[in-house]
Amino acid sequence: xxxxxxxxxxxxxxxxxxxxxxxxxxxxxxxxxxxxxxxxxxxxxxxxxxxxxxxxxxxxxxxxxxxxxxxxxxxxxxxxxxxxxxxxxxxxxxxxxxxxxxxxxxxxxxxxxxxxxxxxxxxxxxxxxxxxxxxxxxxxxxxxxxxx
Amino acid sequence: xxxxxxxxxxxxxxxxxxxxxxxxxxxxxxxxxxxxxxxxxxxxxxxxxxxxxxxxxxxxxxxxxxxxxxxxxxxxxxxxxxx
Numbered sequence: 001x002x003x004x005x006x007x008x009x010x011x012x013x014x015x016x017x018x019x020x021x022x023x024x025x026x027x028x029x030x031x032x033x034x035x036x037x038x039x040x041x042x043x044x045x046x047x048x049x050x051x052x053x054x055x056x057x058x059x060x061x062x063x064x065x066x067x068x069x070x071x072x073x074x075x076x077x078x079x080x081x082x083x084x085x086x087x088x089x090x091x092x093x094x095x096x097x098x099x100x101x102x103x104x105x106x107x108x109x110x111x112x113x114x115x116x117x118x119x120x121x122x123x124x125x126x127x128x129x130x131x132x133x134x135x136x137x138x139x140x141x142x143x144x145x146x147x148x
Numbered sequence: 149x150x151x152x153x154x155x156x157x158x159x160x161x162x163x164x165x166x167x168x169x170x171x172x173x174x175x176x177x178x179x180x181x182x183x184x185x186x187x188x189x190x191x192x193x194x195x196x197x198x199x200x201x202x203x204x205x206x207x208x209x210x211x212x213x214x215x216x217x218x219x220x221x222x223x224x225x226x227x228x229x230x231x
Contacts (some may be wrong), residue, residue: 034231047230050154050223053207078230090231110231116209118223119230120155131156134227 001066002075003058005049010077010091019095023072026095030102032110034090036083043124047080047089050118054078061112065094068108069101076109078119108145115142149218151180154225157201160194170218177203178212180222195224202227 002018004010016029036045062074073095083089092109096102113119121132152165171183178198185195195201198212204223205214216222 048155049230050152050204050207050225053204053223056207057209114231115228117230118154118204118225118228120226121229122155131226132229134229138231 001059001062001073002077003055003062004077005051005054005080006077007079007081009079009088012088012091015075015077015091015093019073019075019093023095025097026072027097028099028102029093029095030099030106031091031093032106033088034110036085036087036089038085039123041125042085043126044082044084045089046082046122046124046129047078048120048122049078049080053118057117058113061109061116065105065108069096069105071096071101071105074105074109076113078113078117080119111138111142111145114138149216150221151184152221152223154223156226157194157224160190162190170216174216176213176215177205177210177222180216181212181224200226 016031019029020026058076065071071094075093077091079089090113092106094102094106115138123130123132149168149170150165151168153161153163158164174180174183181195181198185192201224203210203212205216206221
């Protein structure tokens with residue numbers, strides 16, 4: 001498994017290729033890429049995180065995903081610093097012998113990255129800045145995995 | 149102990165972290181938050197309403213009643229908004 005927090009962009013093709021080459025048992029790759037969207041005149045986003053805890057928290061959820069589904073590989077890369085509209089924010093890539101496990105695990109991991117990994121977004125619109133509030137919708141998306 | 153602040157808590161307080169001796173009578177994260185809120189109006193503003201904050205001890209999410217000791221790393225931050 002690969003977990004990285006970095007300022008620079010990631011190369012999606014290279015990450016998928018590395019996952020494919022890591023295991024002959026892989027029959028499918030599911031990727032989710034989060035992107036900065038133009039939300040109400042947004043000019044940029046700045047992301048900060050809690051070094052150490054971020055990697056631990058994502059690592060714990062990757063371990064849980066591996067115990068719940070038969071995965072052959074997982075890559076999670078999250079960017080920090082200032083990002084512009086259209087920039088990549090996060091990559092979750094999951095491989096498995098069959099698609100169902102990979103789709104489910106990718107969704108599970110994204111729901112937990114959004115609600116448990118210690119990242120915070122600040123939005124810039126012109127000269128004004130605002131910290132983004134967490135949403136009820138994201139909390140509910142993560143909670144549903146507890147009901148299984 | 150080490151105490152860390154993130155996002156708007158860090159910004160309002162003007163500090164990202166500090167080293168502290170465990171204050172007398174402080175046993176839980178809630179006690180520490182209450183102790184910090186007594187520093188001045190800015191600290192009181194950040195720590196008066198714990199419903200807008202979350203906390204971690206030694207890099208794990210915990211509830212406000214989690215116990216703390218002299219060598220712990222405590223963090224205060226708003227609900228996370230990554231992804």
